[in-house]
Amino acid sequence: MTSRRFWKRFSLELRFGLTSKLFWVVMALWTVMVVSVTQSMQGITAEIYLTQSFYLTSTVFISICTATLTLMNASRSRRHNFLALELSLPIDFEVPFAQYLGNLTLNLGLLIPPLVAALTLGPLRSFLYGLDTYLATQLISISFVSLLTFWAARRFGARPVSFFLIFGIWMFFASIPNPLRPINTSFPAVTLLSILRVGMDPFWVNDLFGKVSQGALYTWFDLFYVGVTVSLIFLWRQRYSRSQFGVFSRLGWVGLGIGLIVTVGAAGIYLNSFTAHLQAADAYAGALTTANEEDRVSISTYDLAYRSEGEQVFITAEMTIQNVSQGAVDQFLLTLFHTLAVTDANYPIEREGHTLTVRLDAPLAPGDRVTLRLSYEGPLDYWETVIGTVRRPYFVTSDAVYLPYYAMWYPTVGTRMQAHALSDSYATAPIASLPAQHFRLQILDGSLPFASNLPQTDAGVFYGENVTWVSLFGSQRMISPAQAEVTLVTSNVYEQKSAGDLNDIQALHRAYSRYFPEVPVDSVTALMFDEADMASTLCVPESGSIAFLGLPPVQNQVLLVLNPLDALTDAGPVTESAAQFVADSYWSQLGGPLEDCQYEDPTARMEARRAINAFLWRTAHTDEADAALDEAALPPLAQALLTLQREQGDAGVIRVLEQLPQQSDAFFASDDAAAYLEWMRGD
Amino acid sequence: MSIEVTQVSKRYGKVQALDNVTLSINKGIFGLLGPNGAGKTTLMRILATLTPFDSGSVVVNGHDLQRFPGKVRQSLGYLPQDFGFYPDLTAYQTLDYIGTMKNVPPQRLQADIQALLELVNLSDVARRKVKGFSGGMRQRLGIAQALLGDPQVLIVDEPTAGLDPEERVRFRNLLSRLSSDRTVLLSTHIVGDIEAVSTNIAILNKGRLIFAGQSSGLLDQAQGYVWELTVPQSEWEKIERQTTIVSSRTHGSQITMRVLAHQQPTPDAQPETPTLEDIYLAVVHDFILPVSEEAAAK
Ligand SMILES: Nc1ncnc2c1ncn2[C@@H]1O[C@H](COP(=O)(O)OP(=O)(O)OP(=O)(O)O)[C@@H](O)[C@H]1O
Ligand SMILES: [Mg+2]
Numbered sequence: 001m002t003s004r005r006f007w008k009r010f011s012l013e014l015r016f017g018l019t020s021k022l023f024w025v026v027m028a029l030w031t032v033m034v035v036s037v038t039q040s041m042q043g044i045t046a047e048i049y050l051t052q053s054f055y056l057t058s059t060v061f062i063s064i065c066t067a068t069l070t071l072m073n074a075s076r077s078r079r080h081n082f083l084a085l086e087l088s089l090p091i092d093f094e095v096p097f098a099q100y101l102g103n104l105t106l107n108l109g110l111l112i113p114p115l116v117a118a119l120t121l122g123p124l125r126s127f128l129y130g131l132d133t134y135l136a137t138q139l140i141s142i143s144f145v146s147l148l149t150f151w152a153a154r155r156f157g158a159r160p161v162s163f164f165l166i167f168g169i170w171m172f173f174a175s176i177p178n179p180l181r182p183i184n185t186s187f188p189a190v191t192l193l194s195i196l197r198v199g200m201d202p203f204w205v206n207d208l209f210g211k212v213s214q215g216a217l218y219t220w221f222d223l224f225y226v227g228v229t230v231s232l233i234f235l236w237r238q239r240y241s242r243s244q245f246g247v248f249s250r251l252g253w254v255g256l257g258i259g260l261i262v263t264v265g266a267a268g269i270y271l272n273s274f275t276a277h278l279q280a281a282d283a284y285a286g287a288l289t290t291a292n293e294e295d296r297v298s299i300s301t302y303d304l305a306y307r308s309e310g311e312q313v314f315i316t317a318e319m320t321i322q323n324v325s326q327g328a329v330d331q332f333l334l335t336l337f338h339t340l341a342v343t344d345a346n347y348p349i350e351r352e353g354h355t356l357t358v359r360l361d362a363p364l365a366p367g368d369r370v371t372l373r374l375s376y377e378g379p380l381d382y383w384e385t386v387i388g389t390v391r392r393p394y395f396v397t398s399d400a401v402y403l404p405y406y407a408m409w410y411p412t413v414g415t416r417m418q419a420h421a422l423s424d425s426y427a428t429a430p431i432a433s434l435p436a437q438h439f440r441l442q443i444l445d446g447s448l449p450f451a452s453n454l455p456q457t458d459a460g461v462f463y464g465e466n467v468t469w470v471s472l473f474g475s476q477r478m479i480s481p482a483q484a485e486v487t488l489v490t491s492n493v494y495e496q497k498s499a500g501d502l503n504d505i506q507a508l509h510r511a512y513s514r515y516f517p518e519v520p521v522d523s524v525t526a527l528m529f530d531e532a533d534m535a536s537t538l539c540v541p542e543s544g545s546i547a548f549l550g551l552p553p554v555q556n557q558v559l560l561v562l563n564p565l566d567a568l569t570d571a572g573p574v575t576e577s578a579a580q581f582v583a584d585s586y587w588s589q590l591g592g593p594l595e596d597c598q599y600e601d602p603t604a605r606m607e608a609r610r611a612i613n614a615f616l617w618r619t620a621h622t623d624e625a626d627a628a629l630d631e632a633a634l635p636p637l638a639q640a641l642l643t644l645q646r647e648q649g650d651a652g653v654i655r656v657l658e659q660l661p662q663q664s665d666a667f668f669a670s671d672d673a674a675a676y677l678e679w680m681r682g683d
Numbered sequence: 684m685s686i687e688v689t690q691v692s693k694r695y696g697k698v699q700a701l702d703n704v705t706l707s708i709n710k711g712i713f714g715l716l717g718p719n720g721a722g723k724t725t726l727m728r729i730l731a732t733l734t735p736f737d738s739g740s741v742v743v744n745g746h747d748l749q750r751f752p753g754k755v756r757q758s759l760g761y762l763p764q765d766f767g768f769y770p771d772l773t774a775y776q777t778l779d780y781i782g783t784m785k786n787v788p789p790q791r792l793q794a795d796i797q798a799l800l801e802l803v804n805l806s807d808v809a810r811r812k813v814k815g816f817s818g819g820m821r822q823r824l825g826i827a828q829a830l831l832g833d834p835q836v837l838i839v840d841e842p843t844a845g846l847d848p849e850e851r852v853r854f855r856n857l858l859s860r861l862s863s864d865r866t867v868l869l870s871t872h873i874v875g876d877i878e879a880v881s882t883n884i885a886i887l888n889k890g891r892l893i894f895a896g897q898s899s900g901l902l903d904q905a906q907g908y909v910w911e912l913t914v915p916q917s918e919w920e921k922i923e924r925q926t927t928i929v930s931s932r933t934h935g936s937q938i939t940m941r942v943l944a945h946q947q948p949t950p951d952a953q954p955e956t957p958t959l960e961d962i963y964l965a966v967v968h969d970f971i972l973p974v975s976e977e978a979a980a981k
Contacts, residue, residue, distance in 0.1 A: 008783045012769065019771050085766045085828065088731045089784040090756035 006098040013102025027109055034114035035121060066107045066145040100150050107142050296325040297332045299413055300437045307444040310398045314377045317411060321370050328363035337380055337408040344375040380409060401474035439467040448474035611637035640676035656680045684744060684835055684866045685709050691739035693725055700725040702890040712862040714877035715870040717887035718967050723870040724764050727840045731761040760834030762825045764841050770814035774805055774824055777813055778831060785832035799827040818845040837867045843876055855880050874960045886966050893966050898959055905957035912952035913939045927968045929961050
């Protein structure tokens with residue numbers, strides 16, 4: 001590897017590339033593009049958006065250039081007819097390998113200098129934010145493209161088989177499952193999406209698939225372009241001679257020209273499709289500057305009066321602000337959705353995007369409180385478009401109000417980033433976790449029935465103490481049975497079924513707190529989302545309609561929303577796929593494994609979960625007619641648990657439940673209740 | 684040190700570049716003669732392991748070429764007909780690169796390169812970039828690279844193309860010297876090149892082997908078919924119909940011709956001693972000589 005031959009060939013290839021005018025032209029062009037894009041970014045959130053699009057475009061561009069440069073180098077070699085000589089030399093693998101690495105190093109010239117130029121010129125924090133991913137993706141992309149092109153050209157010349165080889169190998173590469181999170185879209189769909197990716201909402205790509213699978217998507221996209229380039233080469237191919245690089249010189253140029261046009265066009269479409277987003281993005285300016293306001297002030301009480309007219313929301317808020325820091329506070333930041341305009345306030349307020357800066361007239365001493373009165377109004381409607389499906393994370397229309405806690409519809413302390421452009425963990429950052437002593441929400445608008453996670457204490461009044469989150473839903477189509485600790489929001493289309501689901505959930509919920517006594521009930525969501533424990537027992541296999549579960553609890557509340565689109569929009573019952581989409585995307589955001597419940601999971605572990613479900617369900621229904629349920633019809637594991645419960649009581653069951661997750665799949669594959677029981681007893 | 688070519692055929696689309704060629708090449712210079720498109724380069728590229736062939740077999744120094752191309756390459760010096768160098772390397776760097784690829788030991792390489800540059804008369808321009816070289820200089824550099832590593836088998840495809848007469852003579856002498864202890868396969872369509880250095884020849888035409896063996900044998904077989912005659916210019920066409928004209932020169936209204944003919948073409952035609960050139964042209968013009976490989980080999 002470090003032999004003389006290796007280095008000789010490596011440096012020769014590098015030298016050959018560096019003496020190519022094409023290389024310098026492409027690099028200069030790309031540097032100009034990178035610098036102009038990065039320099040045109042205004043506001044840090046705009047940067048995030050642009051960075052995303054830039055990353056996408058850049059991957060495509062660099063891949064095309066890599067393929068083209070590799071072919072061009074081969075073609076120059078051909079033009080100078082050097083290969084005629086070299087091929088007869090007694091060279092082995094290390095020489096072409098050195099040539100490949102030289103070529104790769106050369107292609108990295110497309111990546112590093114433009115980046116260095118951009119980073120030297122501008123403070124691009126968000127650009128740096130994803131730099132590691134970017135570099136990794138690019139490196140993989142470049143290595144792969146040049147390897148394939150290089151190898152195919154060297155091995156097969158310009159034969160159709162090279163094309164299919166590149167295609168086939170690339171497909172395989174692109175479809176390698178994401179090790180971090182499964183791509184929850186089927187294989188052909190991914191292909192389609194990636195091909196249509198131009199003009200598509202890149203937030204969504206990121207949001208749904210996460211960083212790594214995004215890399216796979218990139219790869220698909222690159223494949224598309226490499227495919228175009230390579231097929232062009234074949235279209236123009238006139239003569240083929242094995243072990244010679246046929247006709248690349250002219251075709252290389254054509255390929256490059258088309259690649260450039262397509263890429264610049266794609267970049268243009270991207271940037272254009274951002275105009276709307278950019279307006280929103282500007283509103284988020286400064287969003288990344290986490291001010292840690294929570295450390296300085298907190299809002300201890302909320303009194304909100306809510307009214308909506310058509311699409312307009314009118315809210316008057318009275319809040320008690322307390323200085324929780326050690327020093328005096330004369331101004332602080334609040335977050336409020338950027339389309340909600342402040343019409344009246346008892347302190348001067350400056351607005352920038354989501355962020356309100358409140359200036360007090362006198363510094364607030366540590367521990368002191370002040371009352372902030374704020375009136376704000378405006379539309380609140382946020383859409384995300386995904387091919388074939390619309391996602392509308394929050395909205396207010398004349399027919400429906402859907403204001404989950406993350407809609408920023410009430411002021412919270414500090415600045416929040418609500419950019420879906422970054423990974424999920426950021427998008428669902430600790431938005432609105434209020435330690436409010438009380439939250440009173442009065443609805444002045446009688447036209448719609450409303451539901452909230454806050455208990456309804458009076459007609460049109462929701463009130464809770466020690467509140468961490470507040471969601472508000474309103475719809476004519478909605479029913480909201482609130483029983484004990486669970487509030488259910490769902491469509492009346494599913495009334496019967498939802499009531500049944502609610503019953504199940506409540507039973508499970510109670511059963512949970514019983515069998516995991518050390519887990520406080522109000523943190524049951526955290527428990528639910530933890531795959532390692534028996535979180536997914538909450539998935540009731542029969543209730544395929546659970547679309548949206550697990551809004552964070554308030555006090556001892558679990559808010560359960562089934563079929564939110566259906567319940568809250570006037571679009572009529574949504575299609576299965578839309579509901580599925582919402583379910584998948586929300587669950588992927590929340591990190592939950594709902595898909596295990598939605599799709600028949602044949603694995604033994606899944607069966608075990610069902611068995612535990614059945615057991616919990618059965619024990620939660622001891623009093624009623626359910627007691628008459630045929631125990632023998634239960635899964636063997638559930639039967640064993642029931643027997644154990646009779647023998648050893650809840651303590652025994654808790655001990656066993658804690659040990660179950662560590663058992664192997666083979667353990668769960670057994671259908672012998674007696675064997676299970678023996679194991680449980682013996683333990 | 685031998686090359687055995689057995690019934691090798693190669694087809695490019697509709698063109699039968701080589702048609703069932705069988706050849707045995709041993710130590711010394713072997714000349715491959717043939718007009719343009721005869722298949723010389725194709726055969727040499729096959730021997731240099733660059734072109735796969737359709738059928739037949741090639742054994743070089745006991746190694747089957749198709750199965751052990753690497754082994755064959757190790758003992759091979761090859762000068763392609765069309766080749767090029769990286770234009771930004773100097774003559775010295777080029778040889779250094781190729782010598783390294785040929786695994787010439789580093790401690791020997793520098794001296795070898797100097798000697799070879801001397802041999803091909805390029806010492807003065809060793810530090811100049813190849814892109815500034817004339818065609819002849821490139822050709823000489825090509826010869827030098829083929830000789831790097833002291834190969835046992837030297838395959839040179841039209842090596843004298845583009846060389847001036849002085850260089851051409853120098854090169855012939857060089858090949859003669861080299862052939863004393865190795866196999867040299869030389870292709871050309873310049874008969875004089877071969878005549879001067881090689882006694883073993885093969886003639887290819889349209890992919891078929893017309894003749895292979897000692898050139899003396901070939902000359903013997905052509906004995907009695909070469910004539911010189913002088914006729915009035917007006918009779919040119921008649922003679923052309925009856926014979927194959929090898930050369931002609933006019934003086935006044937008369938024209939003197941060297942022709943190939945199975946019988947005495949005119950009563951005053953004088954029989955001539957055949958030269959290789961005559962035979963070569965006969966082949967090119969499809970003049971049937973009663974020679975066969977067996978006859979020639981005798
Ligand atoms: N790569 C190729 N593709 C298609 N046909 C080819 C190829 N190489 C050679 N040929 C054809 O094969 C035949 C033999 O060509 P070759 O180059 O071997 O002849 P040659 O004897 O070397 O001629 P020259 O004296 O002109 O160099 C020619 O008809 C040529 O057109
Ligand atoms: Mg030739």
